[in-house]
Structure formats: structure tokens, C-alpha cells
Amino acid sequence: MSETTISKLSAHARSVIDEWLKKYPADQKKSAVLAALREVQHENKGYLTVVLMDAVADYLGMARIAVYEVASFYSMLETKPCGRNSISVCTNISCMLCGADEIVARATAKDPAERQADVSVLLYELRTLMTMLGVEKPRRRAPGGDGPSPAARRPDRSAAAGAEVFEAAPLPLACCDTDGSVRVANRAFLEFLGVAGNAGGINLADSGFCDVYPALLDDLRLVIARRRAIKRIVYLSEGGGHVVQVAVVLSPAPADAPVTAGEIHIALHPLARQQI
Numbered sequence: 001m002s003e004t005t006i007s008k009l010s011a012h013a014r015s016v017i018d019e020w021l022k023k024y025p026a027d028q029k030k031s032a033v034l035a036a037l038r039e040v041q042h043e044n045k046g047y048l049t050v051v052l053m054d055a056v057a058d059y060l061g062m063a064r065i066a067v068y069e070v071a072s073f074y075s076m077l078e079t080k081p082c083g084r085n086s087i088s089v090c091t092n093i094s095c096m097l098c099g100a101d102e103i104v105a106r107a108t109a110k111d112p113a114e115r116q117a118d119v120s121v122l123l124y125e126l127r128t129l130m131t132m133l134g135v136e137k138p139r140r141r142a143p144g145g146d147g148p149s150p151a152a153r154r155p156d157r158s159a160a161a162g163a164e165v166f167e168a169a170p171l172p173l174a175c176c177d178t179d180g181s182v183r184v185a186n187r188a189f190l191e192f193l194g195v196a197g198n199a200g201g202i203n204l205a206d207s208g209f210c211d212v213y214p215a216l217l218d219d220l221r222l223v224i225a226r227r228r229a230i231k232r233i234v235y236l237s238e239g240g241g242h243v244v245q246v247a248v249v250l251s252p253a254p255a256d257a258p259v260t261a262g263e264i265h266i267a268l269h270p271l272a273r274q275q276i
Helices: 011-021 029-043 050-060 064-073 093-097 100-108 128-132 158-168 187-193 216-226
Strands: 085-090 121-126 173-176 182-185 230-239 242-252 264-275
Touching: 011 029, 011 050, 029 050, 029 064, 050 064, 085 100, 093 100, 093 242, 093 264, 173 187, 182 187, 187 264, 216 230, 216 242, 216 264, 230 264
Parallel strands: 085 121
Antiparallel strands: 173 182, 173 264, 230 242, 242 264
């Protein structure tokens, strides 16, 4: 142990850690690392510093890099100053239809008049649909690192994995411009349109989609003009006196997207089957 670094832990923090250490075998002190970091973070206004993480590592007899890895992995641990409260908002299709995107917009608005009054709140968006498509949130780099980790030096196959998941996703997904010209669509979207092959040459203006969603082209332009997602409900005939209620979500591609900037992402999500 380094008494110099351990002295950075308060007497109360050490007593809390000691109580947790009683729950584990003497040779398994590292099992208390989460509880220790949580207590130290609580005493330090909600975030961890390198000095405090070093102190925890020395107190538990752990390698400092191992403590950095824990702190950078778990979302409940912060390594930089943050808001007093953290709110997680799910923005997948079902929650979006219930107004989740409006909560996000209010909490992140640049205009104070439009922003949530409690400015001490730090909002995290949990983009569930992005996770489903294989787009993971980047991991924070461990503080004090000397360079890329071995994992970072391996070939990055995340783009290829994302493309595979996109293609195989059961939900119809596509990207098009404001005139309805489709750039890319997954297998489920092509099946929805009744088209074989790939998305090349497909224009939604000429498809049966506009028959059930007459305002589609107007909404595509509106999404780009407002830079906000639009949600609609359409009803598709299934035959036999049944219809399927489907949510259609149109969202603008990120402005910094290298390929689809200025275009619209489309997602369809079946909600319910009803009898006429």
C-alpha cells in the first residue's frame, strides 16, 4: 500500500470500504472495487479523479489500470464533473411514439426558454434502436493510459457487423432523399415494398407505400426542414378482415454523417393486429 495515496481517502470512505471487505475472502479484496468507487465518487461531488482511483487501487491492493478499467466501463461511474442528477430516456420506436423525443429535445435545447428548468440535470439518451443495429456507444479511455489498448489495435469490424445486423434486422429499415429515392434498404424493407434484389433505382413515390401513406413525400421534406423526427401511424391490410397498425418513423440523418447527411432514415415498426 502507498500511504501517500491512501491518505486521499476520507476516514468515512475507508470505513465503508472495510465493511464491504468483510463480505469477501481476504484474498479477494478486488471484489469490493465497485462499492469502493461508488462511495468515493459520492464523497467527491459525483465523479472520480485519477488520484482517488489510485487511492482505491492501493487500498485494495489492485493494479491501478484495473481500477481505471472498472471506472471507464460502468455507466454509473463518472471520471469527470457531471450534473447532480442523471436521467436516462429510452428513445426506441415505442418510447418515441409516447413522446420520448420531446423530452430529449426539451432537456437538450440550446435556447434557455425551451430548455428544462432544472439545468443541473444531465441527460443521457439510450438509443436502444442504435444498439439493436450494432452501433455501440464508444467506451471512455482509461485515464492515464499510455496508448491504444490491445483491443483498440485489432482490426475494427464494427462497420461490417453493423451492416450485417442492418441487413438481417426484422424491422424494415431504409434511407432515402427528400424525393423518395432510396439509397439503401434492408431485406425486410424490400419485402415490405414487394421488391426483389437491391434498393437500386427504387423511388418511394412510385411504390405502393404512398397509397397507404399519402403524405410521405411531404413528410420527408418536413423532416429535413425541421431537423426533427416525424412519427406516423399507418394501417396495412392483411386480408381476411384484418389490418396491421404500423408506426413509421422518419428521422434526419446526422449532419456529420459521411454518407447519408441530408437524407432521411426510415424505420417501420408493427404495433398491433386488428380486425375490421
